[in-house]
Amino acid sequence: MATVNLEKVCKVFPNGLEAVSDLDLDVAEGELMVLVGPSGSGKTTALRMVAGLEDITSGTLRMGGKEVNDLPPKDRNVAMVFQNYALYPHMTVAQNIGFALRLRKFPKAEINAKVHEAAQLLGLTGYLNSKPGQLSGGQRQRVAMGRAIVREPSVFLMDEPLSNLDAKLRVQMRAEISHIQRRVGVATLYVTHDQTEAMTMGDRVAVLHMGRLQQCDSPQALYERPDNVFVAAFIGSPAMNLYEAVISSDGTELKVGSQSLTLSSSLLNARPALRGYVGRNVVVGIRPEHLTDAALGPAPKPGASLGVDVELIEALGNELQVHFLIDATSVRSEDAQAAAGTRELEGLQAIQTGVVRAVGVARVSPRSALKAGSRATFAVDTERLSFFDSESGSAIWA
Amino acid sequence: MSQPATSGRRGSLTKEFAERRSIRSEAMAYGMVAPLLVFILALALYPTVLTTIDAFMHIDPVTPPNHFAGFGNFTAIFSNPEIRQSFENTGWYVLFGVGLTVVLGTTFGLLLQRKFRGRGVVLAIVILPWALPGVVEGVIWSWIYDPTFGVLNSVLKSLHLLSQYQLFIGTRQIESILLTSLVQVWQITPLATLLVLASLQGIPGELYEAARVDGAGWWQVIRRITLPCIRPGLAIAAVEALVLSLNIFDQVYVLNAGASTASSVMSMTYFITFQGLNFGQGYALSLLATVVTVALSLGTLKLIYRKVTF
Numbered sequence: 100m101a102t103v104n105l106e107k108v109c110k111v112f113p114n115g116l117e118a119v120s121d122l123d124l125d126v127a128e129g130e131l132m133v134l135v136g137p138s139g140s141g142k143t144t145a146l147r148m149v150a151g152l153e154d155i156t157s158g159t160l161r162m163g164g165k166e167v168n169d170l171p172p173k174d175r176n177v178a179m180v181f182q183n184y185a186l187y188p189h190m191t192v193a194q195n196i197g198f199a200l201r202l203r204k205f206p207k208a209e210i211n212a213k214v215h216e217a218a219q220l221l222g223l224t225g226y227l228n229s230k231p232g233q234l235s236g237g238q239r240q241r242v243a244m245g246r247a248i249v250r251e252p253s254v255f256l257m258d259e260p261l262s263n264l265d266a267k268l269r270v271q272m273r274a275e276i277s278h279i280q281r282r283v284g285v286a287t288l289y290v291t292h293d294q295t296e297a298m299t300m301g302d303r304v305a306v307l308h309m310g311r312l313q314q315c316d317s318p319q320a321l322y323e324r325p326d327n328v329f330v331a332a333f334i335g336s337p338a339m340n341l342y343e344a345v346i347s348s349d350g351t352e353l354k355v356g357s358q359s360l361t362l363s364s365s366l367l368n369a370r371p372a373l374r375g376y377v378g379r380n381v382v383v384g385i386r387p388e389h390l391t392d393a394a395l396g397p398a399p400k401p402g403a404s405l406g407v408d409v410e411l412i413e414a415l416g417n418e419l420q421v422h423f424l425i426d427a428t429s430v431r432s433e434d435a436q437a438a439a440g441t442r443e444l445e446g447l448q449a450i451q452t453g454v455v456r457a458v459g460v461a462r463v464s465p466r467s468a469l470k471a472g473s474r475a476t477f478a479v480d481t482e483r484l485s486f487f488d489s490e491s492g493s494a495i496w497a
Numbered sequence: 498m499s500q501p502a503t504s505g506r507r508g509s510l511t512k513e514f515a516e517r518r519s520i521r522s523e524a525m526a527y528g529m530v531a532p533l534l535v536f537i538l539a540l541a542l543y544p545t546v547l548t549t550i551d552a553f554m555h556i557d558p559v560t561p562p563n564h565f566a567g568f569g570n571f572t573a574i575f576s577n578p579e580i581r582q583s584f585e586n587t588g589w590y591v592l593f594g595v596g597l598t599v600v601l602g603t604t605f606g607l608l609l610q611r612k613f614r615g616r617g618v619v620l621a622i623v624i625l626p627w628a629l630p631g632v633v634e635g636v637i638w639s640w641i642y643d644p645t646f647g648v649l650n651s652v653l654k655s656l657h658l659l660s661q662y663q664l665f666i667g668t669r670q671i672e673s674i675l676l677t678s679l680v681q682v683w684q685i686t687p688l689a690t691l692l693v694l695a696s697l698q699g700i701p702g703e704l705y706e707a708a709r710v711d712g713a714g715w716w717q718v719i720r721r722i723t724l725p726c727i728r729p730g731l732a733i734a735a736v737e738a739l740v741l742s743l744n745i746f747d748q749v750y751v752l753n754a755g756a757s758t759a760s761s762v763m764s765m766t767y768f769i770t771f772q773g774l775n776f777g778q779g780y781a782l783s784l785l786a787t788v789v790t791v792a793l794s795l796g797t798l799k800l801i802y803r804k805v806t807f
Contacts (some may be wrong), residue, residue, distance in 0.1 A: 150706075150710055151709075152706050153711070171709070172706075172709045172710045173710070173711070173712040173713065173714070174710060177710060178710065178711075179706075179707065179710045181703045181706070181707060182703070183701060183703055185701065185703035185704050185707035187704065187707075187708075187721075187722060188726065188805050188806055188807050189728070189805055190725075195511075198711055198721075199711040200711050202711060202712040202713055202717060203712060204719075224557075230806075231806075246707075246711070250711075256710075312784060412787075434727070
């Protein structure tokens with residue numbers, strides 16, 4: 100077992116592309132660290148540098164306190180699970196799992212014992228003589244896991260191991276991998292572009308964007324206190340609603356489009372830095388669950404509601420996801436758009452009859468009687484709003 | 498009441514229509530392959546049948562009449578020391594031909610798999626020998642091996658490996674066979690290279706990376722990952738080399754002429770049939786060569802070919 104430390108690690112490809120810039124990351128022993136980010140964020144490159152499959156342009160990579168920048172993959176004692184599993188097609192499941200041990204010239208009996216032990220842990224005992232081509236996606240995934248754990252490596256590396264599985268199996272395997280990782284207790288770097296996977300599996304989650312680390316924290320902290328607009332927009336499904344807003348000159352109101360929200364003194368006390376933004380533009384973030392159908396509860400206090408036009412309602416059984424248009428300006432920063440992804444990007448801003456309107460999502464109770472095409476009022480939990488500098492995109496907290 | 502009857506009739510009509518359509522599409526399929534089938538029957542099956550029949554006949558314009566000879570042709574073949582010599586020689590041709598072609602094809606395939614500047618040009622040069630007819634190659638190489646002005650003699654002498662110019666082909670058996678076989682290897686290696694290259698390009702890069710992370714060095718990667726994964730390509734390359742070297746003729750004929758030192762079964766067949774005019778024995782040798790070629794090809798496929806699904 101070992102820790103993994105990346106210190107100012109950079110990767111510049113021969114074509115000049117800087118895939119990873121000044122990455123600082125510490126993975127503790129037994130920790131499952133998830134690297135998450137959209138395509139091209141540098142997460143896989145970072146993982147491959149740790150594996151030794153990519154050279155490190157600059158910076159230092161340490162494993163167990165020892166610098167390993169120039170060590171070949173075979174001398175790093177890391178095990179990797181690849182996106183397409185990379186199972187050896189000509190070998191049986193048992194040979195696949197035992198391959199690394201065979202290379203290390205372990206005695207046959209010991210290899211057999213270890214392979215059987217891993218197969219038992221992964222429920223593969225009945226398939227040891229099958230070839231990978233005869234297995235289902237989930238079984239192949241397990242073989243790839245088996246190949247990784249049988250070596251008892253210092254570090255596990257996983258590159259989007261669940262992305263080829265169907266949705267149901269992905270949820271099941273997510274839990275299995277977490278379970279196995281905890282049982283084996285080895286420092287793990289896990290790459291995914293799926294923020295749900297990141298949130299559910301990671302002890303900590305490192306969010307990357309354009310090769311730079313945006314924030315590294317526990318899933319809950321990332322969700323509740325995102326450091327910047329990118330993290331706010333990327334973490335959470337549905338994503339946080341982000342709008343341009345102005346703090347009134349007396350600092351008591353937040354103007355979102357033509358509507359106003361009251362900034363309570365408790366909120367201002369909790370985030371004193373907001374006082375520095377009086378009379379200035381900010382970005383306000385509202386999580387979908389902090390918007391509730393005002394018709395269901397007591398009438399909201401003045402300045403704690405927003406009027407919207409309901410566009411579409413998705414019923415999920417336990418909740419309704421209400422897609423709406425609001426008289427406001429969406430955040431147009433590249434970061435927020437990259438985080439939202441192209442699908443939402445197209446709908447980020449809706450222009451109707453000369454009035455700029457922004458889209459948004461609310462998660463409301465299934466008891467709500469809202470209908471698509473109707474006007475609705477949402478009560479806003481103003482104490483839980485997030486604020487960001489409209490220039491830099493950094494969060495305004497303390 | 499009329500409803501079920503109508504739907505029943507409609508059902509049977511639909512079934513009838515489907516059947517008719519399936520028959521028509523089946524007939525269409527047969528129609529499409531028919532020309533090829535006729536071609537194969539006329540050019541392959543018919544001569545094979547004829548050869549098989551004539552192999553058991555005494556057919557010799559010098560000593561007529563033609564008559565049924567049973568296994569006479571075969572016993573004559575096996576008791577002819579020159580033909581027995583050609584069997585042994587052909588064994589060597591197969592050994593050198595298959596061995597060298599597979600080894601060189603794999604090596605070139607592995608080298609050409611790497612991306613480097615000018616790879617396209619190198620690939621074109623490597624493929625070039627494949628495009629030349631065997632006789633042309635034989636002539637080129639007879640100049641190379643020529644005992645009086647050949648390049649090989651000149652190079653070896655300038656390297657002080659030879660004290661004087663030598664006759665390479667026609668004196669020593671193995672040396673003659675090896676040098677003759679080299680000409681064929683030179684010609685068929687490009688195809689083997691392409692087959693190996695095609696197989697190599699089908700191997701996902703992740704497999705090599707997984708092996709490296711698992712602890713394999715470059716040789717172990719080649720031995721345990723690359724070679725097993727290119728077995729389909731290797732099998733076809735080996736069978737191709739086997740068939741061509743078992744039936745080697747052009748190169749032997751051009752480089753050795755009538756000398757039996759490096760004669761092959763095919764060159765013997767040619768001499769017996771068209772110079773000795775002993776057609777019956779010629780057919781028997783041809784039949785023997787066909788049977789051995791088919792049997793060894795199937796054996797080679799069974800030995801090397803493994804289906805690999807990535």
